[in-house]
Amino acid sequence: MILIAAVMAGIARLGVPTPLQASILAAVHGPLMVCAFFGTVISLERAVALGGAWVYLAPAACALGGVALVVGLPPEAAALLFVCGSAVLVAASIEVIRRHLAAHTVTLLLAALCWLVGNLVWAFRAEGALPVAAWLGFLVITIAGERLELTRLLPRKRAALPMFLLAVGVVSAGCLMSFHMPDVGNRVFGLGLLLLALWLARYDIARHNVRQSGLTRFIAVCLLSGYGWLAFGGVLAALGGLEVGVPWRDAALHAVGLGFVVAMVFGHAPIILPAVARVRIAYHPAMYFPLVLLHLSLALRVASFAPALHGLHAASGVANAIALAVFGIVIGSRVSRAGGHPRQSPIRRQNAGPGRSE
Missing domain, CATH: 1.20.210.10 (Cytochrome c oxidase-like, subunit I domain)
Structure with a gap:
């Protein structure tokens, strides 16, 4: 859903007629694609590699941030969720270094x-x-x-x-x-x-x-x-x-x-x-x-x-x-x-x- 929303928002930015919701999301095409979609995917890959339950907080926060943007919540709310997701990814990356420098x-x-x-x-x-x-x-x-x-x-x-x-x-x-x-x-x-x-x-x-x-x-x-x-x-x-x-x-x-x-x-x-x-x-x-x-x-x-x-x-x-x-x-x-x-x-x-x- 997030990827589709991000792509449709990108099409709307080009001036192509799209559903109203996609036009509304045009301004957040970048956050949807980078933070919501790729942030979720990369964080999920890191969580699978580490295997700890707490690491899954990162993809969960990023996915929720994407949902927040799609349903029309203020971008500030999504931004805070992306901050949480990226902070957990930083912690997960430190754990990876602890295991293998x-x-x-x-x-x-x-x-x-x-x-x-x-x-x-x-x-x-x-x-x-x-x-x-x-x-x-x-x-x-x-x-x-x-x-x-x-x-x-x-x-x-x-x-x-x-x-x-x-x-x-x-x-x-x-x-x-x-x-x-x-x-x-x-x-x-x-x-x-x-x-x-x-x-x-x-x-x-x-x-x-x-x-x-x-x-x-x-x-x-x-x-x-x-x-x-x-x-x-x-x-x-x-x-x-x-x-x-x-x-x-x-x-x-x-x-x-x-x-x-x-x-x-x-x-x-x-x-x-x-x-x-x-x-x-x-x-x-x-x-x-x-x-x-x-x-x-x-x-x-x-x-x-x-x-x-x-x-x-x-x-x-x-x-x-x-x-x-x-x-x-x-x-x-x-x-x-x-x-x-x-x-x-x-x-x-x-x-x-x-x-x-x-």
């Missing part, structure tokens, strides 16, 4: 902290734009941390980890600077995104797995295509694309939010869903169709930012939503119930080795 677990904590700070600013700052850099930083750094973990499967050059830490540090610095110096902070944030995209393209295991076949290759294609959009979004952000009123702001936001993050969702869904929901997802080449539709429609959206192309821009946004729906249908058609295998967290599943990971 490593660069990737520290990175996941940093991502949660970016989200918490962004939510606090949104909840308690009287005026100002949404904390876009902090929210996007939460998603990007989380994904980067999870990808860093998998580089252990490859021989890694000595400079790889310092370069990763530098890129994540620049992204984080941009997030923090954006609260006090938005123009400079957002540009630094964009530079960090570009550095991180280059690191992922160079060191991620996907560049090796793309030579494989079946599901392994599909996941690698999702990841590598997403890294391209992350680099593009980083360049646009470094050129001032996250500033309100800039013509290519929509392109910068959605290059990262759709091109990168959603491509990561397409790639990781066949791994995360079986771990969380105890189902099997059988690979089929039809999985490529929504991925291609996503990238083509996003490319059209980016190219049609000029006011004279508003109709084409809106149509491409609708096509983005259709790509998400088609992916859900394709994945749903490939789901079957798992056997009696014990539930396994995504992190442990990925740690099983190349044959069972991306």
Whole structure:
């Protein structure tokens, strides 16, 4: 429900006729998508990995925050719920570090902290734009941390980890600077995104797995295509694309939010869903169709930012939503119930080795 509401709100922002409720939610499209939907999903994944009942307070609070926005409660109430959810995720990330101190677990904590700070600013700052850099930083750094973990499967050059830490540090610095110096902070944030995209393209295991076949290759294609959009979004952000009123702001936001993050969702869904929901997802080449539709429609959206192309821009946004729906249908058609295998967290599943990971 929350994802559908967020997508419909995004369509309404493009000026496409939508039901009245979607038009009302247009102003909170970002919080619905980042905090309510992705916040719930990421927190739930962390809760499954840890196994403690208290960790489930994070996805519960995020889901309730999304419901609060959908039913029309004041955004301040939802913001406080998102603050609670992100605070629990921070605590859960600290617990992960306590159990296993490593660069990737520290990175996941940093991502949660970016989200918490962004939510606090949104909840308690009287005026100002949404904390876009902090929210996007939460998603990007989380994904980067999870990808860093998998580089252990490859021989890694000595400079790889310092370069990763530098890129994540620049992204984080941009997030923090954006609260006090938005123009400079957002540009630094964009530079960090570009550095991180280059690191992922160079060191991620996907560049090796793309030579494989079946599901392994599909996941690698999702990841590598997403890294391209992350680099593009980083360049646009470094050129001032996250500033309100800039013509290519929509392109910068959605290059990262759709091109990168959603491509990561397409790639990781066949791994995360079986771990969380105890189902099997059988690979089929039809999985490529929504991925291609996503990238083509996003490319059209980016190219049609000029006011004279508003109709084409809106149509491409609708096509983005259709790509998400088609992916859900394709994945749903490939789901079957798992056997009696014990539930396994995504992190442990990925740690099983190349044959069972991306």
